[in-house]
Amino acid sequence: MNHSPLETKVLYHIGSIAITEPVIITWAIIALLVTFAMLVTRRLSTIPSKTQTVLELFVGAIDGQIRGTMQVEPGPYRALIGTIFIFILLANWSSLIPGIEPPTAHLETDAALAAIVFCATIFYGIRTRGLGGYLKTFAEPTWIMIPLNIIEQITRTFSLIVRLFGNIMSGVFIGAIVLSLAGLFVPIPFMALDLLTGAIQAYIFTVLAMVFIGAAVADGPQESAATPNGK
C-alpha cells in the first residue's frame, strides 16, 4: 500500500508538460511495434518466409474475428482493430519486465484508448451511412430513445475505461500486496493469472470495439430484411 493507484509518477518535465512513467512505457511500446512492423514488412514476397507466414497467420486470425463479430469485410477495420489488440496485449504484458508497471494500469491510458474507439465509432458510422443516416440511428427504434441512446454512447465508453483499468490495476495491486506479505515465490501464481487476465482483457476490449463499430456501420433494417435469414 505504498502509493495510490490513481496517481502517476512524474519523471521529468518538457517545458511545463509533465512526462509521467506510463507515457514513457507507452512510447517504448509504440517504438517497438513500429520498428518491428517496418523490419518485418520490408521484404514481402509471394513465397513467404517463416516470419511472413507467422505474420500472415496473425493477420488472418484478426480478419476472421472481424468477419465473425462485425459481419463485414475486414479491409477498412483491420488496421485499427489489430493495432488496438496488439497494443493492449503488449501493454498488459509489459509487467513481465521487472520494474515496469503496465501503462494500462493507469486511468489516463485507458481513457485515451476508449476515446479512440469512441471517435472511430462516429467516424466509421458517418462514413458508411452519411451524417444524416448516422444521426438517424439514434432515433431507433423510436424517437423516445434518443436521450437513452446518447447516454449509452457515453456510459459504454466509461465502462470500457473502467473495465480495462480496474482489471489491470487490480492485478498490479494484488501483486504488490502479496509481495509485501510473503516472500519471493508466492506472487508467481498471481502473476501467471495476471497474464491470462491481461490477454483476455485485451481480447474483450477489441471485441467490444468491434461490436460498437459494427453496430454503427451495420445495415439498416430495410436492407437486412432483403436477406433470406432476415425476419
Added chain:
Amino acid sequence: MDHMIQLISIFSAAMAVSFGAIGPALGEGRAVAAAMDAIARQPESAGTVSRTLFVGLAMIETMAIYALVVALLVLFANPFVK
C-alpha cells in the same frame, strides 16, 4: 473528526467490495454451469462456447471490478479527507 471519516471510509470500502462481489460470484457460477451443460450436450461446439464464456465472464467480473474501483476511490481519492 478526520479520523472518523477515515474509519468510515475504510469500513465502507470493505463493505463495497464484499457485497459487490456477491452478485458477480453468483452470476459467474451460473454462467459456467450453463456453459458446462452446453459443452456436455454438444462437445463439438466447445470452442465457440468457451470463447463466448470467457468474454461473458469478463463482462460479469467487471461488476465486481467496479465495486473495487469505488472502494479504491473511497480509500485513495476521498474528497472529504485532506
